[in-house]
Amino acid sequence: MNYFVVKPSSYMRAKLNPFSIGNIHIDNPIFLAPMSGISDLPFRRLVQKFGCGLVFSEMIASREMINHSKETLRMSSPHDDPYPLAVQLAGCDPDVMAEAAKMNEDRGASIIDINFGCPVKKIVKKYAGSALMQDEDLATAIMDTVVKAVNIPVTMKTRLGWNAQNLNAPSLCKKAEDVGIKMITIHGRTREQMYTGTADWSAIHAVRDAISLPLIANGDILSIEHAQTAIEQSGANGVMVGRGTQGKPWLIKQMIEHFNGQNVSNAPTGKDLISIILSHYDDIIDHYGDVKGVAIARKHLAWYVTGMRDANEFRSEINKIKDPILVKEMLVEFF
Numbered sequence: 001m002n003y004f005v006v007k008p009s010s011y012m013r014a015k016l017n018p019f020s021i022g023n024i025h026i027d028n029p030i031f032l033a034p035m036s037g038i039s040d041l042p043f044r045r046l047v048q049k050f051g052c053g054l055v056f057s058e059m060i061a062s063r064e065m066i067n068h069s070k071e072t073l074r075m076s077s078p079h080d081d082p083y084p085l086a087v088q089l090a091g092c093d094p095d096v097m098a099e100a101a102k103m104n105e106d107r108g109a110s111i112i113d114i115n116f117g118c119p120v121k122k123i124v125k126k127y128a129g130s131a132l133m134q135d136e137d138l139a140t141a142i143m144d145t146v147v148k149a150v151n152i153p154v155t156m157k158t159r160l161g162w163n164a165q166n167l168n169a170p171s172l173c174k175k176a177e178d179v180g181i182k183m184i185t186i187h188g189r190t191r192e193q194m195y196t197g198t199a200d201w202s203a204i205h206a207v208r209d210a211i212s213l214p215l216i217a218n219g220d221i222l223s224i225e226h227a228q229t230a231i232e233q234s235g236a237n238g239v240m241v242g243r244g245t246q247g248k249p250w251l252i253k254q255m256i257e258h259f260n261g262q263n264v265s266n267a268p269t270g271k272d273l274i275s276i277i278l279s280h281y282d283d284i285i286d287h288y289g290d291v292k293g294v295a296i297a298r299k300h301l302a303w304y305v306t307g308m309r310d311a312n313e314f315r316s317e318i319n320k321i322k323d324p325i326l327v328k329e330m331l332v333e334f335f
Helices: 041-049 062-066 070-075 094-106 129-134 136-149 169-178 202-210 224-234 251-259 270-288 290-304 311-318 324-334
Strands: 019-021 024-026 030-032 054-056 085-090 111-116 154-159 184-187 215-218 238-241
Touching (some): 030 041, 041 270, 094 111, 094 136, 111 129, 136 154, 169 184, 202 215, 202 224, 311 324
Parallel strands (some): 085 111, 215 238
């Protein structure tokens, strides 16, 4: 397997310091991004084992939450693990967002995160996600109402702006600070860019200049080197990692070691690797049940074996199999 591993002396480190989000103390500001269909309870538990400073739920539609959608309730599973969970909510109605926030507070969330960054068309058409960057008054009303509705910290995630002509993140984030938001995460793209091109971490620095809140940089952080460059260019207090953890949840641990000045551990191999994968697989099956669990596990297993010999054949075979025991047997045999 070829994984990016950094030696401590390869370049100077940017330094990351602990900080607090309200009453939540953060020792390691390397966070797991909210990713639809990925940052579920089994994956959050896994990356937490590698020292992740804060994990975020998948983005949850606030109206579906208060309507008690079965799938939505599963996404925000009652949280009894001994580490903080930030539940991310999307919506455009301040009162509905507040009610959904209170529900999640009651279910054990430590932090409510408001999504003003999702660029997906079906979300934007409902005037949620990044669409709200076009209406700072409504966005501010949502933040203010949610902050007043709960007794836990509220954070916010957004983008640089709607498009290159409207880079209003500094303005929106200053309003967020004024109404009591406790941390800001910025994805280094505009909504117009969607996920094309590359994230502009240096453009995030305009938000750093506008607020005194903890600031987190997000977008295209796929390696230790990316994390360091993002911190240097943005002036952020930490990074949020998404796709970089897919098939490599231990990347979180490697980043923490790097920023702490420690020797960076190698990616797990052999028995250590298969132990991680099997534990994750079993947790997926336990959480979703046999049928849905096998379907969801396929993408994770495909990421784990990327770059290995006969990986394509393995992916092709497990995509045909619905028996969770047989999939597990094939996984053990593959390794």
